[in-house]
Amino acid sequence: MCLAIPGCIVKIEGEKAIVDFMGVKKTVNISLLENVRPGDHVIVHVGFAIRKLSPREAEESLKLWRGMLGELGVHI
Secondary structure: OOOOOOEEEEEEEOOEEEEEEOOEEEEEEOOOOOOOOOOOEEEEEOOEEEEEEOHHHHHHHHHHHHHHHHHOOOOO
């Protein structure tokens, strides 16, 4: 099972993108997805973006993550 945090694409350079995961920026391969652009939210598995999320899906997931992290005393 994969517990993925949605990340927001910040910048695209060819098949790589800089993706922001609640403040942590990582380089991700986006070659498996079509029509992604800065501002899109994606789910990433082992360094590859595997699914694009709608803004509603991304916000719902991020809200759950913030709630879980808040219960652990981590505030983002």
